[in-house]
Amino acid sequence: MKKMKFKFLSLLLAVLVFSCYTPDDGDHVEPITTYEVIAGEWGLMNLTMVDEFAKRNNIKPNEENLSTLFNFEDFRIRFDVDENNRPTTYEVVGDVPPLFQLKGYWDLNSDFQPTNSSSIVIRLYSDADKTQLKDELHLTSVPRTNRQMELQIIRTTDGTPFVSYKFKLIEEI
């Protein structure tokens, strides 16, 4: 009985000691979300049209550069976030053909970059409630220190891609 009382006291002491322990790792920081790295205005470096059907069947040419056509040299896209870094509106600046809806509301299919290889999708809506999904842009290259990213819009039929457009973008300063 005396031995059990000692064990209980020892356990209690240990609980008390460890419950008072606070790791010294500085202030608590929220992890950076993909919203934060995408937010801002992006200008076009390069626009490539890909013939996905030809590419799948090893037919060349299967890529064409459209960067200097249809005013795409003036293409810019702005992704807005609120004070909590939540996505709000987006808008394409520049008089370019509407390869996707040129303004509206946006969010991502995932707040953080997935650990598997599936790409992040930027979902474009026509309404603030984000119920009317209009287009999806695949984030195929995430901005890093070079502040460049790559978006791709893919045309599919019965789930099979046949054309895509790759926008290589750089953050406007």
Place this chain on the structure above:
Amino acid sequence: MKKIIYTFLFLALLTPSVSNAQEVIGAIKDMWSYPVVYSFDEEVTWYFDLAGTSAVENEDFYIWIWSPSEPDAGNFNSSSDFAKLTYEGDMIWSFTLTPTEYFSRTPEEIRNSDGFWFFLKDKTGTKQTEVTQMKYTDFSAFYDAGEIMKAYPSRPSLNEGVSILFNSNLVEGFENANNVYFHSGLNNWAVPMEYQAWVPERVEKTRTTNLGNGFYKMDLIPSEYYGVEPDFVMENIVFLFVAEDWTAVGPDLILNAAEDIPPPPAEFRFFPLQLSKKDFLGVIRINNERGVNSLHYTVNAGPKVITGEFTGNTTEIKGFIDLVTALKDVENVSEIHVVIEDNNGRVITDTTIPLIPLD
């Protein structure tokens, strides 16, 4: 190097008088002369191929040449008529001159100059080609070569000029010849053009040019000289040089024809192979025929008609049609009808393309 410096010096000197905005229409694609080889005191025609530049058919062009001399100096803003080129058709212009007369220089002075440096321009100098040089083939080495015959080029082509030189000093009996004639035929005499001393026209046609000192030259374009169709397959020219009235006869000679390499066939394609109404339609044509430099398109898509043109050159004409904007408010369109014509009005394609339904 000296030529390059000279050219830049000239351009620098030229700058004040030509500083008005000038359009450079591109490089001269090809140049040649007829006769192929010529003396500086002999009349020659230079040919300039402007296919691939933005020149248009039958446009007036003038030669602006400053070496060996500058015959039209001071008239850059209004070229003289004597510098005007002749349009030959098929985007080719020509200029005929006798170098010693045109440049007021002796053959020796021309030979020691930097060569024929020039560009082509419109009358008022608002547009011009890039600067270039007309190459000159110096055949003087033939005089000491100890060869009976030499041809430029050594393997002639049916529709291009050839110059054939003859050294009569190496053949007995030509010492006192008044004239020397070219007795010849195509493809082992299948198409003959004989020297017939009793037919004045034939005597005239087959007479060679006397270069002096026992040297003679024959200039001809096979298809014209022998009167065969441009698609005739020439294998060789067989010939002999003969003195007037057959008083002397040279050996049998032969020139094998150049290999006939046909130009690669034109290829047309759309890009991409499948598309929706929210895509661009690429129109691409490569290896275009001479004179084909633009494609006109008409696209019928439901209630919309989209027209336009793309320009390019013989290597490639390429452009993209914006279906994205044209069809953004058009519903229920499942196919487009596309007609493409070249600048000569020839239909390149007239086809219907289905529009793939999007998920």
